[in-house]
Amino acid sequence: MTFQDAEKRSAELRVELNQYAHEYYVQDQPSVEDAVYDKKYHELVAIETDFPDLITPESPTQRVGGKVLEGFEKVVHTIPLYSLNDVFNKEELIAFDERVKKAVGHAVSYCCELKIDGLSISLKYEDGVFVQGATRGDGSVGENITENLKTVKSIPLRLKEPLTIEVRGECYMPKSSFVKLNQQREEAGKEVFANPRNAAAGSLRQLDTRVAAQRNLSTFLYTLADFGALASTTQDHALNEMARLGFRTNPEHQVCETIEEVWQYIERFHETRDDLPYEIDGIVIKVNEFSVQDALGFTVKAPRWATAYKFPPEEEQTTLIDIDWTIGRTGVLTPTAIMEPVRLAGTTVSRASLHNSDYIEKKDIRLKDTILVYKAGDIIPEVAQVILEKRPEDSQPYPVPTHCPICESELVHLDEEVALRCINPKCPAQIKEGLSHFVSRNAMNIDGLGPRVLAQMFDKGLVTDVADLYSLEKEQLLTLDKIKDKSAENILNAIDASRENSVERLIFGLGIRHVGAKAAGILAEHFGDLSTISRATKDEIVNLNTIGETIADSLVTYFENEEVHELMQELADRGVNLVYKGIRASQLAEVESPFKDKTIVLTGKLLDYNREEAKEKIQNLGGKVTGSVSKKTDLVIAGEDAGSKLAKAESLGIEVWNEQQMIVAIEESYSN
Ligand code: AMP
Numbered sequence: 001m002t003f004q005d006a007e008k009r010s011a012e013l014r015v016e017l018n019q020y021a022h023e024y025y026v027q028d029q030p031s032v033e034d035a036v037y038d039k040k041y042h043e044l045v046a047i048e049t050d051f052p053d054l055i056t057p058e059s060p061t062q063r064v065g066g067k068v069l070e071g072f073e074k075v076v077h078t079i080p081l082y083s084l085n086d087v088f089n090k091e092e093l094i095a096f097d098e099r100v101k102k103a104v105g106h107a108v109s110y111c112c113e114l115k116i117d118g119l120s121i122s123l124k125y126e127d128g129v130f131v132q133g134a135t136r137g138d139g140s141v142g143e144n145i146t147e148n149l150k151t152v153k154s155i156p157l158r159l160k161e162p163l164t165i166e167v168r169g170e171c172y173m174p175k176s177s178f179v180k181l182n183q184q185r186e187e188a189g190k191e192v193f194a195n196p197r198n199a200a201a202g203s204l205r206q207l208d209t210r211v212a213a214q215r216n217l218s219t220f221l222y223t224l225a226d227f228g229a230l231a232s233t234t235q236d237h238a239l240n241e242m243a244r245l246g247f248r249t250n251p252e253h254q255v256c257e258t259i260e261e262v263w264q265y266i267e268r269f270h271e272t273r274d275d276l277p278y279e280i281d282g283i284v285i286k287v288n289e290f291s292v293q294d295a296l297g298f299t300v301k302a303p304r305w306a307t308a309y310k311f312p313p314e315e316e317q318t319t320l321i322d323i324d325w326t327i328g329r330t331g332v333l334t335p336t337a338i339m340e341p342v343r344l345a346g347t348t349v350s351r352a353s354l355h356n357s358d359y360i361e362k363k364d365i366r367l368k369d370t371i372l373v374y375k376a377g378d379i380i381p382e383v384a385q386v387i388l389e390k391r392p393e394d395s396q397p398y399p400v401p402t403h404c405p406i407c408e409s410e411l412v413h414l415d416e417e418v419a420l421r422c423i424n425p426k427c428p429a430q431i432k433e434g435l436s437h438f439v440s441r442n443a444m445n446i447d448g449l450g451p452r453v454l455a456q457m458f459d460k461g462l463v464t465d466v467a468d469l470y471s472l473e474k475e476q477l478l479t480l481d482k483i484k485d486k487s488a489e490n491i492l493n494a495i496d497a498s499r500e501n502s503v504e505r506l507i508f509g510l511g512i513r514h515v516g517a518k519a520a521g522i523l524a525e526h527f528g529d530l531s532t533i534s535r536a537t538k539d540e541i542v543n544l545n546t547i548g549e550t551i552a553d554s555l556v557t558y559f560e561n562e563e564v565h566e567l568m569q570e571l572a573d574r575g576v577n578l579v580y581k582g583i584r585a586s587q588l589a590e591v592e593s594p595f596k597d598k599t600i601v602l603t604g605k606l607l608d609y610n611r612e613e614a615k616e617k618i619q620n621l622g623g624k625v626t627g628s629v630s631k632k633t634d635l636v637i638a639g640e641d642a643g644s645k646l647a648k649a650e651s652l653g654i655e656v657w658n659e660q661q662m663i664v665a666i667e668e669s670y671s672n
């Protein structure tokens with residue numbers, strides 16, 4: 001590829017990819033499959049790797065993070081970020097409306113918006129390019145978090161128009177991402193975040209931008225620092241204009257003509273806030289007309305033309321009755337609060353998360369304490385804090401377990417973890433959880449074996465490890481509660497079918513620390529079978545794309561264990577497949593193909609494949625792909641608008657194929 005070709009193609013790809021990302025992250029309306037995005041993204045990465053000079057600040061590849069920052073510089077907000085006065089009930093809301101009407105001498109309309117519970121941010125664009133992002137700080141001075149904000153995919157790196165503007169809004173973590181993040185952190189023995197707002201703030205203040213990139217943050221922008229930059233005369237119109245420029249704006253905003261209508265809006269969202277995929281802590285009510293806003297002006301701290309209605313917090317007090325301790329698949333000890341039932345956010349709850357033993361010690365949570373339970377939306381309720389004034393006099397600190405509640409072996413803190421772990425590999429609790437993981441959907445996918453059935457099998461000694469599942473007999477199953485003839489057969493059939501799974505399911509199912517489904521797939525594809533993986537050295541594993549040191553170390557340690565090899569042997573003896581069943585790139589070189597030992601040139605624009613992908617497939621099939629046409633060239637594959645290379649090939653009498661011929665040849669070779 002010449003520099004000119006690369007420049008042209010990378011510019012096209014940037015525009016396309018940014019458009020797809022906008023549809024996906026801003027409009028929530030993707031127009032293409034993820035695979036299409038991935039393909040083009042990788043094509044762009046390949047071009048930028050060959051021609052680093054072509055990387056521009058708005059390239060989507062600049063969002064992945066990877067910089068380690070020294071610290072955050074201060075940013076002075078030339079136009080300060082204001083805060084809002086609060087109202088807590090209908091009377092105060094009406095009083096706000098009265099004050100506004102009295103000051104301007106007539107009734108006004110309001111723009112109502114959801115008060116997103118995240119972190120205020122301010123974004124600067126110069127000639128349409130994102131140049132700086134900052135936290136609110138104290139309103140006058142914030143911190144420069146540009147690099148982290150670049151990883152937030154809903155923030156446009158280039159606007160639809162080359163404007164020089166500053167916009168403000170909220171960066172937040174969706175509820176689902178928050179729940180997932182905390183689950184991962186719990187499982188990894190790390191401290192958890194108290195709520196999505198803290199999680200968002202923690203993510204944006206990471207010095208390693210890769211961390212922020214993984215955190216799934218999103219944004220809603222709602223104001224311009226200086227509205228002069230847009231030809232809008234109302235807040236409502238300005239929001240639409242901001243959306244047009246490429247910003248993600250909240251779709252729920254609504255203009256209300258009277259304060260009674262405002263109240264209805266508030267009530268509607270008070271009721272339905274749990275159904276929103278993000279947290280809100282109230283409603284912001286803004287005078288819609290900018291001219292009226294100007295007439296009202298600001299007090300020292302906040303605008304007179306806006307107020308925030310704050311929802312009553314979704315937290316309640318109740319009594320802690322007991323703490324239930326469980327051991328997870330990786331041995332992490334997890335406490336759950338058993339509480340006097342209490343109504344919270346529309347449901348009755350009697351259990352709440354206490355995260356880990358460290359949390360109990362740090363917050364000095366004790367039995368019989370009055371505790372504050374917090375729940376937002378569908379998020380699992382958690383114990384926020386103890387109400388110390390209500391602590392009974394005879395209260396004693398809670399003795400955190402020192403031994404596994406199941407197998408009684410001593411619990412340990414690994415490395416710097418806050419969590420306590422049981423490290424006994426024979427711990428029944430861990431084995432039961434491990435069995436559940438083994439049969440789960442992304443692992444061996446064995447239907448009909450819920451946690452209760454598995455626990456019974458284990459307790460009755462029918463199954464002590466995953467290999468035992470493959471020697472179960474019908475009579476044994478019939479000894480279990482609620483298992484009748486038919487269900488026993490179904491279970492056996494499901495187990496039997498799982499013998500044929502391609503080995504990546506087994507690798508994931510074994511529950512090797514840090515080895516997720518994706519890594520299992522990569523390992524299986526590369527090494528081909530379980531015993532080869534078990535003999536792979538750390539270097540060989542780390543050499544694979546996207547497999548890091550942590551995974552490699554964990555695999556090597558896992559396979560050093562003699563018992564693991566016994567388990568592998570047992571699985572093999574019982575007919576479980578240990579081989580990868582997909583096509584492996586390395587095997588393809590041995591396949592007969594029309595590309596084998598040929599020198600091939602790709603030119604022009606390919607429609608179904610990107611160049612990198614076509615190149616890789618042809619190479620896998622034994623072809624050599626070069627950049628320029630010469631007498632040594634055997635075959636030229638010409639896509640659309642092929643130019644000088646095609647002409648040269650024709651003048652030299654070299655065989656020329658179109659893209660379709662190439663695709664047919666690749667597909668036939670792969671299916672051989
Ligand atoms: P408070 O922090 O309670 O004083 O409320 C003011 C904050 O609400 C602002 O600093 C914003 O971060 C936040 N906020 C969330 N959503 C909005 C919105 N739609 N309009 C204005 N401010 C908002």
Ligand code: ZN
Nearest residue numbers: 404407422427
């Ligand atoms: Zn144990």
